[in-house]
Amino acid sequence: MALKVTKASTLKPHPADDKLGFGQIFTDHMFNMDYAPEKGWHDPRIDPYAPISADPAMLVFHYGQTIFEGLKAYRTPEGKIQLFRPQANLSRFNRSAEMLCIPHFDEAEALEHLKQLIAVEKDWVPSSLGTSLYIRPTIIATDIYLGVTASKTYRFFTILSPVGAYYAEGFAPIKILVTTEHVRASRQGIGEAKTAANYAASILAGAKAAKAGYTQVLWLDAVERKYVEEVGSMNIFFVIDGELVTPALNGSILPGITRDSVLSMARHWGMPVSERNISIDEIFEANEAGKLDEVFGTGTAAVISPVGELRYDEKVIHIRKNEVGPISQKLYDAITGIQFGQAEDPFGWIVPVD
Ligand code: COI
Numbered sequence: 001m002a003l004k005v006t007k008a009s010t011l012k013p014h015p016a017d018d019k020l021g022f023g024q025i026f027t028d029h030m031f032n033m034d035y036a037p038e039k040g041w042h043d044p045r046i047d048p049y050a051p052i053s054a055d056p057a058m059l060v061f062h063y064g065q066t067i068f069e070g071l072k073a074y075r076t077p078e079g080k081i082q083l084f085r086p087q088a089n090l091s092r093f094n095r096s097a098e099m100l101c102i103p104h105f106d107e108a109e110a111l112e113h114l115k116q117l118i119a120v121e122k123d124w125v126p127s128s129l130g131t132s133l134y135i136r137p138t139i140i141a142t143d144i145y146l147g148v149t150a151s152k153t154y155r156f157f158t159i160l161s162p163v164g165a166y167y168a169e170g171f172a173p174i175k176i177l178v179t180t181e182h183v184r185a186s187r188q189g190i191g192e193a194k195t196a197a198n199y200a201a202s203i204l205a206g207a208k209a210a211k212a213g214y215t216q217v218l219w220l221d222a223v224e225r226k227y228v229e230e231v232g233s234m235n236i237f238f239v240i241d242g243e244l245v246t247p248a249l250n251g252s253i254l255p256g257i258t259r260d261s262v263l264s265m266a267r268h269w270g271m272p273v274s275e276r277n278i279s280i281d282e283i284f285e286a287n288e289a290g291k292l293d294e295v296f297g298t299g300t301a302a303v304i305s306p307v308g309e310l311r312y313d314e315k316v317i318h319i320r321k322n323e324v325g326p327i328s329q330k331l332y333d334a335i336t337g338i339q340f341g342q343a344e345d346p347f348g349w350i351v352p353v354d
Contacts, residue, residue: 003116005029008048017128020164022301027124027133031117031158033105034142041105041156044113046120049159055144059151065141067096067195070300071257072132072163073118073353075125076341081118081133081353084339086111088257089300093137096193101150102139110137111351117158118353126162130171130336134163134301166233166301167215171332173308173322174297176231177214178280179205180313184229184252186222191229191252198254202232214311216297220280222252227277234297234305235259238283239327241291243272250277258298262331264347271327280312287317294325304332 008028015025026049033044060066071089073081090107097104114135118125125133137158141151167174182205185191185198205217218236221227228247230236235256237246244266249255266273286292295307308322319325324332337343338350 001112003031003044003046003113005046005120006048014124015162017126017131017164020126020131020162022163022166023134023161025162027121027160027162029117029120030160031113031137031156033113033156035103035154035156037152041103044109046117052155052157054142057144057146059141059143059145062146063141063148064195064197064200065100065102065151066139067093067100067102067193068136068138069093069096069194071135071137072300072339073125073135073160074132074339074341075127078341079127080341081122081125082339082341083114083118083351083353085257085261085349086114086351088260089137090114092194092255092257093139096195097139099190099193100195102141102154105156114158115351115353117160121160122354124160124162129340131162131164132339134161136161163301166299166303167305169215171304171306171324173306173319173324174215175213175309176216176218176295176297176307176311177209177212178218178220178310178312179209180220180225181205181208182217182219183222183225184219187251189252192249192255194254206232212311214309218280218310221250226279226281228280228283229253231297234299234302236307237262237294237296237298238278238286238292239294239325240283240286242293243274244327245274245276245278247278248275256298256300258300258303258335261335261347261349262298262304265331265334268346283310284312284315284317287319292317292319294327295319296325296328296331303336304328 143151216232219229297305306328
């Protein structure tokens with residue numbers, strides 16, 4: 001069913017594609033939908049992009065009952081617009097909802113709403129290589145109440161932001177600091193959920209890493225402080241002696257869609273792949289033995305992000321002399337090829353918008 005659309009009275013100027021950066025510019029319209037116990041999710045609509053008027057006692061501000069997603073719309077060489085695995089994002093959104101005690105929404109309807117929003121904002125999808133329209137669906141708890149309990153009412157909103165590269169480095173190796181001082185999440189907590197608390201937990205460590213000249217933090221497990229988990233805004237992969245290795249999803253790691261896509265592609269190519277516990281010592285030992293071929297992160301925002309340096313306490317390793325490795329490059333080309341409609345999609349990952 002067609003959504004009710006209220007058009008913005010003034011439209012914003014569109015920045016040049018080479019001035020986009022990440023998450024700083026927002027389009028003219030947004031999606032809104034509300035939840036109340038007696039009505040369920042209701043009143044889905046497209047409104048002008050605008051500030052949210054919120055009572056200071058709103059639950060989300062105090063106890064962080066909120067979840068979000070990140071996905072992208074891409075422009076193909078023919079000028080068409082397409083989404084990459086949006087169903088996977090929407091089903092992860094509902095899994096996050098469950099962990100945060102937020103009511104489920106209908107995923108098929110949500111996909112329909114998302115397509116309509118993007119169709120309204122189609123002129124905002126940039127076309128230069130590596131640029132896209134970042135999509136940020138969010139749900140916030142809207143009860144006005146200071147009790148620590150699940151809200152009865154919610155707002156689901158989606159905002160759109162034309163973006164370039166997530167990292168200032170672009171598709172070039174970044175430097176990562178393994179934190180021994182902080183942990184992100186522990187098993188049976190909410191580490192698997194895409195929720196604000198996990199990102200709040202990362203800010204201090206991220207600030208310390210930035211001060212020391214590092215782009216991101218690599219987290220170790222919260223219990224033994226030994227096994228690699230993930231990077232600030234990405235999952236992490238290692239190529240060790242020709243095998244692609246990534247930490248198994250253990251309850252405290254975010255189940256990344258790009259992570260899953262990389263695993264599917266590598267398996268499709270017949271590459272040896274393993275999802276398992278991997279200790280930080282194993283990484284440094286593999287490097288000593290000359291077997292650490294490549295390290296890279298994966299994420300919707302970052303795509304594939306090669307890692308050129310890893311610091312763990314006083315030990316520093318340099319990977320591939322700070323150059324992009326062949327597997328990182330091949331995966332980047334293959335994934336972006338499908339996302340941007342330049343390559344066949346044997347996996348059925350693409351959903352056209354128009
Ligand atoms: C994404 O990759 O889409 C994310 O949500 C990471 C974000 C913190 C930029």
